[in-house]
Amino acid sequence: MSTATTLLRAAGAMLLTVVAAFAWWPVHADGAFVLLVCVTAPAASALALLARVRSWPAVALGGAGVALWLVLGVPLAVPSLALGRVLPTPEGLFELAAGLIEGWRGLLTIALPVGDYQALLVPVFTLVLVSALIATGAALSERWAVLAVVPPAAVLVEGTAFGASVGPAPAAQVGLGAVFGVLVVVWAAWTGTARRGNGSAPAARRSGRRPRAVPTVAVVVAGAGVVAVVAGLWFSAGPGAVRVVARDAVEPGFDAAAMPSPLSSFRAGFVADRAEAVEFMVSGVPAGTRLAVARLDEFDGVVFRVSDDDGLERVTGAIGVAPPGGSTTSEGSSTAASSSSSAAMAVQVEDYTGAFVPTAGTPEEVRFTGERAQSLQNGVYSDSELATVAVAVPLGSGDGYTLVYSPAERAAPVGRELATLTPGMPGATDPGTPDDSVVPAAVGARLAEWAPADAAPGLRLEGIVAGLRSGYVSHGQAGEPASRSGHSTARLQQLLTDSPMLGDAEQYAAAGALLARAAGFPARVVVGYVVPRPGEEGDVPGGTVAGEGAATDARGAATDASGAAMDASGAATDARSAATAAIAVRGRDTAAWVEVLTHEQGWVTLDVTPESRPVPPAVAEDDPIAVEPPRIVDPAPEPADRGTEPSVTATENDDDSPLPQTEPWWGIAAVVAGTVVALLLVAAIPFMVILLMKRARRRRRHRAPPRASAAGAWDELIDSARDHGLPPPPRATRRESALVLAGDSGGVRLAERVDAAVFAPEVPRAEQVDELWQASDRERRALGEHRSRWGRLRAALSTRSLRTYHGTDTRNG
Template identity: 35%
Template sequence: MSAPAVVPSRARRDTRRRARRVPAFRLVGGTLVVWLLLAVASVAWWPVYRDDGMVVAAVTAVLVGSLVALLGAVFRLPTAVVAIATIAAFTVTGVPAAVPGEANGVLPTGQGFLDLFSGVALGWKRLVTISLPVGTYEALLVPFFVTLLVATVTSVSVATRASRQELASIPALVLFAAGVVVGPSRLDTSLALAVVLTGIALVWALTVRHARRAVAVAETIGARVTVTRSVVRPALVGTGTIVAAAVVATGLGLVAPPTTARTVARTDVVKPFDPRDYVSPLSGFRAYEESTEADTTQLRVTGLPENGFVRIATLDTYDGVVYRVGGTDGASASGTFERVPTSVDVRGVSGTTVHVGVTVDGYSGVWLPTVGDLERVEFAGAAGERERSAFFYNASTRTGAVVGGVQDGTRYDLTAVVPDQPTEEQLATARPGTATVPAARNVPDAVRDTVESTTTDAQSDGAKLVAVVQALQRNGYVSHGVGDDRVSRSGHGADRIQELLTSPLMLGDQEQYAVAAALMSESIGFPTRVVLGFAAGGDSGSTPSSSGAAGTTTFRGSDVTARIEVDTAQWGWVTLNPNPTVREIPKEQEQTPQPVTRPETVVPPPPVDQQDQDQQTPPQSDRNTPDQPPLWLQILLAALPWVLGTLAFIALVLLPFGVIVLLKRIRRRRRRRAATARGRIVGAWDEYRDALLDRGHDVRAESTRREVASSAPGDGGTGLAALADRAVFGPSEADDRTADRMWEATDTAIGDLRDGRTRRERIRTAVSTRSLRSPAPGAAVARVGGALRRRVGAGQRRRGAGGDYDVRRPDERHGGPDEDRGNL
């Protein structure tokens, strides 16, 4: 048998170069489809930014990423080179595109580089702890830019270089999923986008598959095939089916949308500002009424509407000791504070837009005084930038906070919407709303008794609400327990509210009346919360405390007050003032004493001395506050999620390669443990043949073992081929010892193939899928074996190297097993 012709090395290189040349229609077509997929996927990020800067960043990332990927495809650059080029492109274009505020035109700056690279790691956490939309605030565009850039490079590279182009849609799907995860909790257009994106990916995969099949048929028959019949017509049929399914899926999603809120990253992220870490601001109410604070200026406000109210904080959780913010476990809506990058969405609020300027002059605390429903805040002064980055806002309770606290001299401008309020007659027809607030605990019995006694003539829930508020205003007397006021205990625990509602003379101030009204409103069925703030005259019915220049309202400590907000089905949250007007308190002897039948311990005696503001912390205010762990443990816990996330990402990337190595291990184990010695020998040869394939050698499926060995490097392949052919076609059956020798020789030959190769080449060989995708090598062997067996059946003789021999096996010649087996 003549040896096969050896192709000259130069001709072989030319053939490989022609085979590697990427057709122009694949470059253009694949790139355009990828652009369409990425454009649709990027729409999922629009609710996060809602700014033209996102469009600029998206166009830059797509164009630069496509250029890098196309250059890599045309010049067949290695993956490492493409990755380095991607990082270089990100460095050059990242600052102008993703951090435009730190760019000097189109040139990056040092601070811009710092924000750019820190944004890759930290931008994700910042993005899910800030209210939406974020615009181009700080470096929050970096997560979108880097994700889109990597997705573009990966998709275009796969579409132009990989054997399966349809896999290029996966990065676009990942980009879409990332946008949904960091996006808002409401559904928005995610459902329709998901259907459209999936439909485009399926149509493209279907078209590419039919085109690949048409090319394979054309190469097999050696003639051209009709594109319309082989590609266009099947693709159109499949496209029609996909479009019909997409229409049905979209219709079902619109008709029967999910009933529960969507869980995204921002709904489960650790809160950057936890209001439970701070003492309830209502606990310090009496401190504003002290003689040293009552006449002290707290705030100066310009642009405040008539009878305006400045909110300090909204409290929705009562535990029988104190009204606080954030719920018992921090899971309520009032416990989630987010940073406000540009503005708050107030499109659903009906009211009057106001522009208010606030100057802090005496007031201090973590809670930022605001007006109405905040839309925008702009800090001024030397500390404006620091306060801006430390500002957090809760849109559900309209409460703002500045981490580190507000200090004298803080100046800021507010743009807000003051909601329209119903009249008292309209409020009598109100129905309870559907807002969720934590249920009050340890409510005193006097609350229920007072509601029953004051609402006997009321028929509706709204009428009952108006009745209890009017009862407090009519029967109550205001006393802060300071100066010449009648003794009135501070605090708003269950025992203090019980005392307020059962004493012969209802005596208290806004702290107690607001809490009592909130508990009674909630017992009627209205979701209720307490609001602490400043009002001109402090709800006392008097004239404003002070007025300065035209349009400027000065709030003093005596202007502090507390009100309630109830959620109604018709008007949403409505603010109510349950406080009595300041009037003369009757003399004690004029009151008819009522016998008290309850135990004396229910109402403890009043304290001898008034407590300072710092001493008014409720007894259980720190009950749920855990001890601070050591600093090293805090650092470890902070770094642990990033370490685990990085390891998980690396594991996810390495998972396909691990699966390939595992499949090869299983295949080798199965071959080496074949049931017969002959099967083990054939498996050893197949292992050697697969090793050649994985190392890039051209091994044709129809080649015989000798042909494969003749083109393989080294001399080990020739001996293996002869050994395997003799075991398969020889006159005697192989034994286990021969099989063991075959495997030892195979391992030696494969080891010789590794000599002279770099570590990178060995890794590439280990994860190569050529041997897994190649057709079974037994086809040619089966043809040769069948021909020999037909000749054996006809009783023919064949001349070998040592003369004539009978090709039938010994057991076929002698009717039994051969006892004279030769050693191989």
């Protein structure tokens, strides 16, 4: 092999690996990934080339590959731990080794793209390095050159498998598959022709006949293009469509649906010893800002909770932002879409405990501070559609964080502003109207009273808000009228039938969400806090100091997230304001409200809780609007301690409560089996094309005129010999070829009979031609008698006879 050919083969193997590696782009989508691929693949190919030139044994090449992995691993795969981003460090080497083991699962449990977060670049770095080493080594071998496409193909498949359930743009995915498919075919044609060489192809050129490989390669390339398009469309599934990927088989690390509903412990914030306790200090947000803890979109008759469909995904700190209107976003879009209107707030946790992180507006990025910052940062989970953030390690005293968020563009509509709204399209965050068995009967009666069906949607929503706000507030504490806690079906039935209505934000928000859904608006309940006005929160020792430190962090987070849109002077001004406006949020600032999805403004906030005012005496029992509530057993009352939230027990899930439905095992097995069969069929298409082309060639030869058909019988034997790796001698007669290929009297007699049929004065009869074809088939079978089953299969699927010659290369006579 010449030096030029050696270099070209190494470059080809490297190119195959680079193209295949970009199947991982949707997983990382970061400049660090591009640098990794562009450095690792050439370095590994150069090492394999050096090993070939120096004739290193496989063990030496493997050891050199490990050394290269250690040298390049930290600066390329864990750049944050590299000294000067160039030299490996002990800590970086430890993370590199850990990433090789844990990185694979980490990629399946975190929102995409991940960039260069932690050590999640280690898997693709390892794959690219190993693929380039093996592919280049195979490419430089005459025997195994065609198999150099296998390692890059594995990289391509794994990149797709580790991708998102929601596919990227089909054009990009199909384009990548098509480019890789064309490269594979060109590589196979080139290396196969070269392997056949050292005689046949050069001899053909010396004899004046040009190899007719171009038409065959063109057909195979076209077939590969079709396969690539079909496979690409299947894998990509189009924007918004869901496909089966590896992450579907991994259980999420944070199951919000299995956690106790934060709304169930709402009233614990108003108990005497908790009402004045400082939950956390917040700075960077104006008074009156609503800080959401969790958005609850499913009602099961006992509590509002996060639905099973809204799984929180692990994120790197940058949180995907749902587009206006509540439409579904791609699972792969997790890069914070900061804008010039982004703001930052800082929180210092005091008595607050829980896995849900209080947030303002639409969260974009969260960064933790304090002694547990790293452990908290490594376990951040988010749902961009619910605008909810949680942590695997519950927040506690001493923790802090800064949050970059997008404030609401317009104030919550009130009064007549509601009349212009129309329902938005339900999305993934709205499971729809609950089962009638869990909706209080009084919802229909109040809906007919406050929001008649013949009214416009906005007017119906306005009537619901006005009707609920006509009630009265009581938290059931000392000095207040008796008011039961909870928001079960029975408690909401009581609220909507009592006269006057009496409850707190827990009941009013839950009832408002059910009424809005009944009126056609997708709705959910939000539980959180309302930031009090300065002076109303009381004096908190050390509040200003905590605010200053948090504000400094907020300035840094806001600057990083917003970039040029928020200049340094603006960030400094915001920080000074935050430092002087550190506000204590207490238990009594707990709140709950309703969000409804509208066509005009997306998700909008509705405050359906009445203003605090004296509660009048109850209306007499014969009042015409009073409805006798049904006798329904309530769930157990919530404990007073906010830190220990109750869980829904089996006794609370009565016969009329819907049970969670799980996918049957046979359904999952059918999907997996169908996927495997589809992949096998797609992979078998190129081999089927080869067999069909050979069958068509044989049929064409057999049906030719008698003399040409007799010659075709011999050509069929010669092509079979080529496929078995036994090319005929150049410029040889049929008899000479038979002596070399067959070496027995049968092959020689066939050559003589074919010569007689071709050159005889009389045209051979049809039965004579058929006898020649039968003799040719016997000789073809004899070529594979002493070969293994695998050898015979390789010959049947070989393209040597297709890509080089169409006919015979022997001399007649």
